[in-house]
Amino acid sequence: MTEVTELTRPQGEAIDTKEVLLNLGPQHPSTHGVLRLVLELDGEYVSRVDPHIGYLHRGTEKLAESFTYTQIFPLTDRLDYVCPPSNNLAFALAVEKLLGIEAPIRAQYIRVLMAELARISGHLLITGALPMDLGAMTALLYAMREREMIMDLLEMVSGARMHTSFCRVGGVREDLPDGFFSKIREFCDIFPNRIRDYERLLENNRVFLKRTQGIGVISAEDGIDLGLSGPNLRASGVDWDIRRDEPYEIYDRLDFKVITRDEGDCYARWQCRVEEMRESVRIIEQCLDQMPEGPFQIDMPTIAFPVDKERVHCSMEALIQHFDLSAYGFNVPKGEVYSAIEAPKGELGFYIISDGSPKPFRMKVRAPSFVNLQALFGVTNAHYLADMIAVLGSLDPVMAEVDK
Amino acid sequence: MSAETSLIRTLITERFGGAIEELGFSHGVHAFASPPDKIVELCRYLKEHPALRFDFLSDICGVDHHPEAPRYEAVYHLYSLPNKWRVRIKCRLGDPPRVPSVTGVWRTANWHEREAWDMYGIRFEGHPDLRRIYMWEGFEGFPQRKDFPLRGYKDELNPFGAEGTPPTQPDLATKDIP
Numbered sequence: 031m032t033e034v035t036e037l038t039r040p041q042g043e044a045i046d047t048k049e050v051l052l053n054l055g056p057q058h059p060s061t062h063g064v065l066r067l068v069l070e071l072d073g074e075y076v077s078r079v080d081p082h083i084g085y086l087h088r089g090t091e092k093l094a095e096s097f098t099y100t101q102i103f104p105l106t107d108r109l110d111y112v113c114p115p116s117n118n119l120a121f122a123l124a125v126e127k128l129l130g131i132e133a134p135i136r137a138q139y140i141r142v143l144m145a146e147l148a149r150i151s152g153h154l155l156i157t158g159a160l161p162m163d164l165g166a167m168t169a170l171l172y173a174m175r176e177r178e179m180i181m182d183l184l185e186m187v188s189g190a191r192m193h194t195s196f197c198r199v200g201g202v203r204e205d206l207p208d209g210f211f212s213k214i215r216e217f218c219d220i221f222p223n224r225i226r227d228y229e230r231l232l233e234n235n236r237v238f239l240k241r242t243q244g245i246g247v248i249s250a251e252d253g254i255d256l257g258l259s260g261p262n263l264r265a266s267g268v269d270w271d272i273r274r275d276e277p278y279e280i281y282d283r284l285d286f287k288v289i290t291r292d293e294g295d296c297y298a299r300w301q302c303r304v305e306e307m308r309e310s311v312r313i314i315e316q317c318l319d320q321m322p323e324g325p326f327q328i329d330m331p332t333i334a335f336p337v338d339k340e341r342v343h344c345s346m347e348a349l350i351q352h353f354d355l356s357a358y359g360f361n362v363p364k365g366e367v368y369s370a371i372e373a374p375k376g377e378l379g380f381y382i383i384s385d386g387s388p389k390p391f392r393m394k395v396r397a398p399s400f401v402n403l404q405a406l407f408g409v410t411n412a413h414y415l416a417d418m419i420a421v422l423g424s425l426d427p428v429m430a431e432v433d434k
Numbered sequence: 435m436s437a438e439t440s441l442i443r444t445l446i447t448e449r450f451g452g453a454i455e456e457l458g459f460s461h462g463v464h465a466f467a468s469p470p471d472k473i474v475e476l477c478r479y480l481k482e483h484p485a486l487r488f489d490f491l492s493d494i495c496g497v498d499h500h501p502e503a504p505r506y507e508a509v510y511h512l513y514s515l516p517n518k519w520r521v522r523i524k525c526r527l528g529d530p531p532r533v534p535s536v537t538g539v540w541r542t543a544n545w546h547e548r549e550a551w552d553m554y555g556i557r558f559e560g561h562p563d564l565r566r567i568y569m570w571e572g573f574e575g576f577p578q579r580k581d582f583p584l585r586g587y588k589d590e591l592n593p594f595g596a597e598g599t600p601p602t603q604p605d606l607a608t609k610d611i612p
Contacts, residue, residue: 084568091553092578127461254489254515257542268515275518276462367461368511368522370492381495381511394495396511404545433568 047073052415056085060163060419063429065403067418075413079406086433094393098359099125099199102393107193109397110431112155113148115141115184116373118197123278124369124380125199128362129333136324137201138279143214143317144187144196145371146310150221151180152374152426153261153303153310160300160423161232164241169231176224179217186210198335199360200328211318218315225307232300242297246409246421249294257401260376261302262425266294272372284316296424303426333360359388368396375399375426399431438519439464445486449479457524463511465522470533473510473525477539480512480521488512488521491536494546496554500580506531508556527556535561553578575600 049072056066064085070078090109094102106121107114119141126132133141158173181191186207188194196203232238248258253266263270271288273281289305291298327334331351341348364386370379376398385391402425409421439459446454446466453472457465468476480488492511499505506527513520527533535558536543547558548567555576558564566573575582583596 084566084570087568089577092584096584255541257491257540270515365460368463368493368520369461377492379492379511381493381509383497392495392497394493394509396493400545400549401542404542407541407544 049077056082061422061429062159062427065422065427065429065432067406067422069415069418071415074415076415076418079418081403081406083400083403083429083432086429088434090434091393091395094390096389098388099362099390100359102390103195103197104193106395107195108430109395109434110152110373110375110378110399110428111192112428113145113152113374114192114194115144115148115196116152116371116378118195119145119279120369120371120373120378121380122197122199123371124367124382125362127367127369128365128382128384129199130363131200131328131330131333133201133279133328134325135280135322136205137326137328139317139321140202140206140326141197142279142281142284143314143321144184144194144202146313146317147180147183149374150307150310151177151184152428153307154180156423156426157228157300157303157307160242160296160420160426161235161238163419163423164238166232166235166238169228172224172228172231176221179220183210183214183217186213198327200330200334202326205326214314215318218311218318221311222308225304229304239297241417241420242300242424243293243295245296245417246424247293247295248405248409253294253405256405256407258376258405259398259401260372260374261289261306262299262376262402262405264288264290265298265302267292272370272377276370278369278371280317280320283320284313286313296420299424299426331355361386361388362390370396373398375428375431376402395434397431397434399427399429400434403427403432438517442486442519442521445483446476446479450476457522463520463522465524467524467526470508470525470527473508473523474534474536474539476523477510477512477536481539486514486519487516488514488519490515491540491542491546492520494536494543494550496550496556496578498554498578498580504528506554506556508533508550510536531556532559533557534559535564537561552576555579 049070052069052071054067054069055061056064066082068080069076090105094105103118106117109117154173154177158170161169184194185191188196248266250266250268253263267290269288269290274288286309289302291302325337327337336342336348342352362384364384366383368379368381370377378398379396381394382390383392405425442464443456453469455467457467480486490513492513495509497507497509499507504526508525508527510523525533535547547561548564550556551564552566552568553576586592586595587600588595588597
């Protein structure tokens, strides 16, 4: 809380009260990044919230207009930095739709596997951070321990712990490394018990329940009106999951439950995420069981680097194409596409207008955190300042994605 | 796919006649072009019609087609939760770009419109609080317009920016918006 300005406004006759304008953030641990909230306080009650965002604005959309499609992947990593593989996937799908191609089945399985790992990683962070905001530090430390296992897996696959940039248009960058399967199976065996541990730690914790149950209730109608998506909307009883309702990649071959809750409060949002981690583990196990052999990258030398690198060393044409692809990129047919996936935070959409050149004419990111954060306005019964922290935590905004 | 397309098309033509132009179906989205003055009515109709129920506003996006004319465009992406259909409404705008706000139809439009105003200078008339959202108050110009340099304009804080000054925006103040 950086700076306090006081506005005097006499109220009533017996006691003089005044409304206080309070700046929360932009440097405050419970704002999950650089969010600044200007709060109008009436005692301890919050009478108005005005979120100020943009402290992390990097102009991703403007930058993308000067990058080739392959160069944009690292930019998408930096949107929701807690779960980059999902962002990569959303962007790759949008470009593939414009090109009219589909990645090979093995690549689709790898992508889904990575996206679900990312979902667990994102949900772990918030299921740990929400209790921490409310004073229960332990959960976060345990969550970080498990998140470290996911980081190791991501590093094993892509070489990077956070900004994986592992997807490519038409597939993924490389095949899965040796020893990955045994490592991830180990994770899948351990993790469900660990989820049970978090639940046991918190579901009977009276302080945590008091501070989340019945707090920040959002009705289904309000949620839709405010544009909430993902677990935030499902916690209000809206049974909508893009993975099931508009299946992309190989989600139609997988069996998973869409978790909903009816309460719409902070606790329901927390519970939804915990349950979704269980489902993600099931999805990962199915991916491992079903994953076919085959290429990890589409065989189109104009779009993707050749799977067989030897060709580049032996054939002049392949070398030229390889060079051309690196230096110039590839042309994407004229047209426009809106493609949305179920990212951990909600509906992550990429709207791309192509003018036929190797760079997008316009790329718009429909960032779920940006829209979810707006719901702070719509939360009616979060009366106290302390409750607002709980609501903010339960909405799970990642400021890098809000600010793009 | 074709059945839903023809249903949406028939219902829109029934209500709006030739004012709404159909742009076809591609990549899972039905696209329509609307004149700016029909946009609120069209959105409300799509949202409230019992057979369509496009109750979820996914996104509002500003586009700058510089140097084409009309130069600007506001693109709306709607989703129907009960029917699982997607619709795109494109609305070409002249210079200076003005379009009625749909905040009365969906509250979520608020920040989307503030973003389009901030980045493209599209004025959403009737918006309750049309301030810049990403850039700071007092910032000049609209950074995502095609004629705004990628590195910004040169000043004491930005030695790598392009020479020149942002085009003056006499109507930048949001207060005079009706």
